[in-house]
Amino acid sequence: MPHASQPPRAPFPATRDPAVLADIARYLRKQVVRMVARTGQGYVQQGLGAADIFTTLYFSELNLKPQEPAWEDRDRFILSTAHNTAIFYATLAARGLIDLALLDTYCEDGSPLEINASERLGPMIEATCGSLGQGLSVGAGMAAALGRAGRPGRVYVVLGDGELQEGQVWEAAMAAGNWRLDNLCLVIDANDMQVEGHVDQVQANEPLAAKWEAFGWRTQDIDGNDIAAIQAALRRARDERGQPHCIIARTLAGKGAPTLEGILGHNLRLPADIAARALDELDMQEA
Amino acid sequence: MPNDHLAVQDFTDRSGQQAAPRHYGEALLAAARDDARIVALTADLTGPTETDLMRDAMPERFYQVGISEANMAGMAGGMARCGHIPFIHTFSVFATRRSYDQIAMQLAYPGLNAKIVGFIPGIDTLLGVSHQAIDDIALMRALPRMRVLEPAPGQVAHAVREALAYEGPVYLRLARKSGGNTASTYPEPVDGITEIRQGGDGLLLACGLMVPIAQQAAEQLAAQGIEVGVAAVTTLKPMSAKVLALAKATPVVVTVENHSIIGGLGTAVAELLAEEGVCVNFERVGLRDTFAYGGTTPYLMKTFGMDADAVVEAVLRQRRRFQAGASNAAKPRDSGNK
Secondary structure: OOEOOEOOOOOOOOOOOHHHHHHHHHHHHHHHHHHHHHHOOOOHHHHHHHHHHHHHHHHHHOOOOOOOOOOOOOOEEEEOOOOOHHHHHHHHHHOOOOOHHHHHHOOOOOOOOOOOOOHHHOOOOOOOOOOOOOHHHHHHHHHHHHHHHOOOOOEEEEEEOHHHHOHHHHHHHHHHHHOOOOOEEEEEEEOOEEOOEEHHHHHOOOOHHHHHHHOOOEEEEEEOOOHHHHHHHHHHHHHOOOOOEEEEEEOOOOOOOOOOOOOOOOOOOOOHHHHHHHHHHHHHHHO | OOOOOOOHHHHOOOOOOOOOOOHHHHHHHHHHHHOOOEEEEEOOOOOOOOOHHHHHHOHHHEEEOOOOHHHHHHHHHHHHHOOOEEEEEEEHHHHHOOOHHHHHHHHHOOOOOOEEEEEOOEOOOOOOHHHOEOOHHHHHHOOOOOEEEOOOOOOHHHHHHHHHHOOOOEEEEEOOOOOOOOOOOOOOOEOOEEEEEEEEOEEEEEOOOHHHHHHHHHHHHHHOOOOEEEEEEOEEEOOOHHHHHHHHOOOEEEEEEEEEOOOOHHHHHHHHHHHOOOOOEEEEEEEOOOOOOOOOHHHHHHHOOOOHHHHHHHHHHHHHHHHOOOOOOOOOOOOOOO
């Protein structure tokens, strides 16, 4: 597995072992810091915060064939907060869905790794989001279509907590709840952060769980930086039928690098010296 | 206390008039019988969009999404990505303005095989400014990969087939009842155009329910000895090259549309003619950069300068300019863009 003195050889296979998943998450965090440090741009805080969600989804939960990204019966993943790409691309590369070398072009002119994920990268981008609030509708449409066709593929959507301010989210919530789309699983990356600061200062959203339950969703409120907890919540979502599932995953911005933890900066620039310190901190956790 | 004596059915129209025909609903159902991928979504307007036929015949392929147009467009994107051909239905104004970003990002950008079907085109409604789609053609035309169709009366079934023949996003602009001559039906278009009438003195290019109005104007002009051609433009995007050929053969072109003169049929024709260097005396009949209000269609068409008389005036005005040797480029008309 990844180690400071021995460069990791991605892609990694899927695993259900939480200890291995933790190693992968740490590797992905380092990738995030490296990718963002190249130009200073690219949503480092969100990426570090969501690393455990991405790791668990892509390495332990999603039914995928990395060699065949458009496989008909794959589970679908939609990143509605499409700007959170450093962690998304790092994960896709580590899972073998895109070329690892592409990560070095992140946010460069002409690169398909745009700061907002677009499907021009390939079929592993299931929908082009970024205009906030749209991903859950697309996911609900996929879930309805797959369900009607009797296909086994499940649909996973990640929304941000700030994004919940978009009215369309609640239109989709109502439809999915009414239609009991139990092949649909929403993960809310609740990092308390949006452009203008803390979500609660911009537009308070609690009680979040009660809202989703009221819309007909089975809801779990978990620590989004606890891989075992994420695994358990996703397993429950897969097993319990009859309703769509909402997992409110409470994440810490900058998680994993104490230098960055808890700094709520939506569009933080990452200077080289701070990036180096963050990488050192992540390396130290491996020892 | 609940009323147990009367039901909704007791309050329906008792005038004895036949219900409006449901050519679209029948065409959609026929298409759905032929292609198992077709599904229909509606946002609380099943009856007015004629999708009750689909709902009743194949309920498993009909989705009532409630009053949520943005969500409907997004869901259609998800369905299209999973092998369905979704047809989404509401009034034209909500189908376009209210869900523009969702259509742009979730249907047009990925070029998905989904069809947006809007009813109540232009000012054709009692319901007033909130329900009047005066810019929907402009909005949909501006989206890359989007095709835009507006059939004339009698061409609805063809338009549905045409929409399906293109494996990508299509905006279908439909009217239930024509504001003009409701008895008129027109033959199927070829290459996006139906030539209805020949005439060397000018050309009327019309779409949708303005086609019978243009035809009426042509008849009024003929009574004065002026023979103008009339063509129904049913494919508004991409604009047929036939428009170019027809325009080259005439000194006067007047477009007739139930839409703002900005961004719709007139604009599309002007763009084509200007870029191809075709110089004609040209005028757009349509809503002249103003909002309207509710009323019966003949009343509104007259009030907003979109009836047959207005078309006749436009032709006569441009003929006078042609006869005076003026061109649009040389001497802009004062009332052109109020």
